[in-house]
Amino acid sequence: MQVNQLINSALQNAQNYTEYKIHINDLFSQGKTTGNNQSEAYINYTELSLQRMKRWEKIGKIEPSEADKIQHIETNQTWLVITEAWCGDAAHALPYIKKLADLNSKIILKIVLRDENEELMNHFLTNGGKSIPKLIAFTSEDKKILFTWGPRPDEAMQMVIQEKQAKGSLDEDFRKKLQQWFNKDKGKKTVIDIVELATKAST
Secondary structure: OOHHHHHHHHHHOOEOHHHHHHHHHHHHHOOOOOOOOOOHHHHHHHHHHHHHHHHHHHHOOOOHHHHHHHHOOOOOEEEEEEEOOOOHHHHHHHHHHHHHHOOOOOEEEEEEEHHHOHHHHOOOOEOOEOOOOEEEEEEOOOOOEEEEEOOOOHHHHHHHHHHHHHHOOOOHHHHHHHHHHHHHHOOHHHHHHHHHHHHHHOO
16 A cells, blocks of 8 residues: 555544543543553553643753744644653653644644554664654655654664664663653753754755
8 A cells, every 4th residue: 555545544544632631531541551561560651641742742842943933834744643641751751742733823742652653654664673763754635755753853763873883782770771861851952953853854
């Protein structure tokens, strides 16, 4: 199936940010999460994600210089994020993606679940893996891909690559280190990376 067809199919079941938050809160209240893995660990990750999203919704800020760049985009576009409720990286990124999209009425933010859109996910792998979140930006009319971003800011990506090269995998100590990086960064690198991509794609 062509990417355009997969995108159109995904959009039929896509949610906006508010709908997504309601959905995962409802699932969590039932002791569930999104996706194929319904383990206790993933449900606990979902609780952490909800807490992190709430925090960034409240205190996260977009620098005026970055906001100005987004506000000057004139292309009607959709930002489609592939994610899951338990994803820690998504919890740090999604609130900022929403804040950016809210700055420009030409940008529509939609969210879909990875495990329900496996074929679409397979078109946007990161180093061969189904890493999330993955932001796919495309023109609203003809679904021309403008840019993609994810699963994390470039600086954090380099931390992960170096850790995998050194140890072969990511242990709990590194995951804590990565969360500390996100907490210290406060979304700045996520915003800068996405704004840079969006600005280049719209010129």
